[in-house]
Amino acid sequence: MTVTTRPVGRGGPPPGTRASLRKKPEDLDQLAEHPVSMRRVAGLFTPHRQSMGVVVALIVVTSLIGLANPFLIRRLIDEGIPQHNVRLVVLLVGGMLAITIVSQILGVIQTWLSTKVGQSVMHRLRTQVFGHLQRMPLGFFTRTRGGELQSRLTNDINGMQSVVTDSATSIATNVTTSVGTAAAMALLSWRLSLLSLLILPPAIYLTRRVARLRRTIQTHAQRALADMQTQIEESLSISGVLLSKTVGSGPQLSERFTQTSRELTDLEVASQMAGRWRMGTLAIVFAAIPALIYLAAGLPATGDGMTIGTLVAFTALQSALFRPVIGVLNVGAQIVTSMALFSRIFEYLDLPVTIDNPTDPVAVDVASAAGEVRLDKLSFSYPGADRPAIADLDLVLxxxxxxxxxxxxxxxxxxxxxxxxxxxxxxxxxxxxxxxxxxxxxxxxxxxxxxxxxxxxxxxxxxxxxxxxxxxxxxxxxxxxxxxxxxxxxxxxxxxxxxxxxxxxxxxxxxxxxxxxxxxxxxxxxxxxxxxxxxxxxxxxxxxxxxxxxxxxxxxxxxxxxxxxxxxxxxxxxxxxxxxxxxxxxxxxxxxxxxxxxxxxxxxxxxxxxxxxxxxxxxxx
Missing domain, CATH: 3.40.50.300 (P-loop containing nucleotide triphosphate hydrolases)
Structure with missing residues (x-):
């Protein structure tokens, strides 16, 4: 599970940065009980391998194109504006606009393809699981909660959409952007790059600490939300309303719902305030990074020969490095969460079908059937029963x-x-x-x-x-x-x-x-x-x-x-x-x-x- 850190002011982490918490114990337990091979997961996407290849290519191209902007900015500041070279300024500004337009167009195509693939996989899995469950024996449904079936058919399969459109694409995007940004920073100034690498670890550490704290609070919030949904389902169904009216439990139910709602409200407030001081410290760190870079640029040992354009371009790259680096660090948790979802779905698909159509069925003319029923030496025992429910029974109807x-x-x-x-x-x-x-x-x-x-x-x-x-x-x-x-x-x-x-x-x-x-x-x-x-x-x-x-x-x-x-x-x-x-x-x-x-x-x-x-x-x- 991941949470979204809030923007903490100028110089802070980019809005929407997703900070990993850690691998969820329930996901690890699920994978231990029902392991899933990567080969099987990859098989789901085999019919869409060409589309997925195009998606990855678009991600790489978009990330690399975006890295050209700082170099255009450097040349604009160092050459175009000081020299009043109108033609060069127009070309550089036009290049910036072209990069933005091309990136957005490629982003739209990438989103359409990845969403289409994700929905196709979801549709196939959803129909396969539904059809498979239809073939399960009656005993399966007597021992399985209806809510569990609904959760796997809806929540788990819907979660797989994020596997394709979020997890898979974000991994490719973050890796490409992190590597490309680091390389571009080194090309601009290897000295300033070393300084940035020294400051980045404490920023990442603080962010992950806050994320873990919020994770604990969010776990309690999810439980409170589940309790609330259960109360709504039980209390506002026809049977629930009839029961509450006949036994006079309406006020009691309202009080219970109020307590759950109040608990959920408190948890949401705590979630937003969790680690606020740490995030404030993080904001100070990120605000200090540009200042330290400017300081280093002004020192003879580190800033010798550095132009203003290089400094501005480097600062722009450095400020964009945080988000993809955090994303790369989250890869492990994302993979575990994704595999756990597949495990839950495959667990149902792997259930044996004990009552199914025969391989070579006998042709039966239903319209002309007489309807004689013959029971020949029937025996049947329920699992765990100490005696048979039916024992060697013969009967003709x-x-x-x-x-x-x-x-x-x-x-x-x-x-x-x-x-x-x-x-x-x-x-x-x-x-x-x-x-x-x-x-x-x-x-x-x-x-x-x-x-x-x-x-x-x-x-x-x-x-x-x-x-x-x-x-x-x-x-x-x-x-x-x-x-x-x-x-x-x-x-x-x-x-x-x-x-x-x-x-x-x-x-x-x-x-x-x-x-x-x-x-x-x-x-x-x-x-x-x-x-x-x-x-x-x-x-x-x-x-x-x-x-x-x-x-x-x-x-x-x-x-x-x-x-x-x-x-x-x-x-x-x-x-x-x-x-x-x-x-x-x-x-x-x-x-x-x-x-x-x-x-x-x-x-x-x-x-x-x-x-x-x-x-x-x-x-x-």
Whole structure:
């Protein structure tokens, strides 16, 4: 990280001088955990090597052209003005203007090229990371914070723009300018050059000390800013506002935000004042440098034969030397920071894709699929679990029939449903649809064959129409309406002031749970899947809403192979087959009537749920 030192008056460091702090420990830790080779980073710029070569050439040419100005000034002062040589004066002044014009034109071209290269690299990385994360298994997102994903896709990749347009170009500029300026100073006067080199180290030392002090303060400021952003996100979201209003925590939240804002204000003031005395001392040092140069020029030992033009030209070069020298000293920290950014991005790109398209996929005709689902000796274990979630399970779901999975919490129901929709792959065995292993199909074919409606409905913050078409962008208006009618939500939608153009709000907050569930169901119906997985689709609804949604589910599941995971056993009475799971194994199977007659695990579940319902009625009464 770098900070910008403030101009401290005449003779001080040039405005905008960037003083390096030091290598950030978190950057070093990141590189230690996930090292990055320069070859891999260079590979990102390989398609742009010609543009980068032009950028470097423009930087070198611009820096060298700028060094000609002091020599023109020397000749103007020593020859043109004293001799009243108008022609020479015009040529020299014209040369100065030409140098400025050419430098600015080259600078514009260099900025355009470097920005274009940087944005191209960012675009490619951003799309690669986004596409790669889309292929990650569901477990990755359950253990990774959403803010971390957003940070790497936005902040880290945006930071790479500065790698190209700032770090890379500043390194080339500073090295070229430092070497060229030092050489030009030596050509003008090697004696005065030695004097400048003696004064430069303490100036650099003081600047870096101030930068380190500001770095410490800025670290605390960044943490305070992060706390403030978190408070805004948590307190001003719909859920946060609802919580604060219902528990009366508004004043407390305001006080907490005020304290954080006050802390941030104090830190910003401290950052600006940090090292002000040191910077004042530095200003005195830089103001003294020209005076010492003039003194040296006036002494016989060091100024013998020196012209006024040489003195003025040398002073101009010396005052411009500080910025590039500091920049050269910052190269190490800049490289570490840049490599740490690449490391964070490559770390995500290197994550293994455990569920992906097969190398040689089996051709599947989704339109003519029957939808028979066969589970052959399935076994699956979660990492670190002491027992398998699914153990050597065999089950057939005949095409067009409704099969219900029931069992206690943790029996493996949702895990099994996840494998049918290929949200995860079994450790052993296979899931087959119409005899084809899901792992041999394209993921797009699996998604077309298997539709999922879960308890957790997610609606996008857009219109109802766009939410429905999210599942099938090419759907016609008639197809959208037909899906909404099947889900028994069409009448609700057309009764709204804006109909299908109604914006659902953040997470569909303006709708009830049952309404959101039916909209989500219509979205799934629009894909017309042959296999329907209903994972606790009505468990979070009240009895009245559940009956409405269940009626929609019954209509939709007709003619489809349906796998229903139900917490409320009343919803599975009409299933063609009820399968009871316990510890990842099938302990019973049959119709509702058959299993009730057996009087086993299923009957016990029904009895227990009936007792719970009667107890709830008794308490409420």
């Amino acid at each position: 005949p095409a067009g029939q409704r099969v219900a999975l029931v069992g206690a919490t943790g029996s493996g129901k949702s895990t099994l449903a996840g494998m049918v929709s290929r949200l995860q792959d079994p450790d052993h065995g296979a899931v087959r649809i119409d005899g084809v292993d899901l792992r041999d199909m394209r993921l797009s074919d699996v998604a077309a064959l298997v539709g999922v409606v879960s308890q957790e409905t997610y609606l996008l913050h857009t219109t109802i129409l766009e939410n429905l078409r999210y599942a099938r962008p090419d759907a016609t208006d008639d197809q959208v309406v037909a899906a909404a009618r099947a889900a028994q939500v069409h009448d609700l939608i057309v009764g709204l002031p804006d109909g299908y153009e109604t914006v659902v709000g953040a997470r569909g907050y303006r709708f009830s749970g049952g309404e959101k569930q039916r909209i989500a169901l219509a979205r799934t119906i629009l894909r017309d899947p042959r296999v329907l997985v209903l994972d606790e689709a009505t468990s979070a609804l009240d009895n009245r809403t559940e009956r409405a949604v269940q009626a929609a589910l019954d209509e939709v599941s007709a003619g489809r192979t349906t796998l229903t995971i139900a917490h409320r056993l009343s919803t599975v009475r009409d299933a063609d087959l009820v399968v009871v799971l316990a510890d990842g194994k099938i302990v019973e199977r049959g119709t509702h009537e058959q299993l009730m007659q057996i009087g086993g695990a299923y009957a016990d579940l029904v009895a227990a749920q009936g007792q719970d319902a009667r107890a709830a009625v008794s308490v409420s009464g």
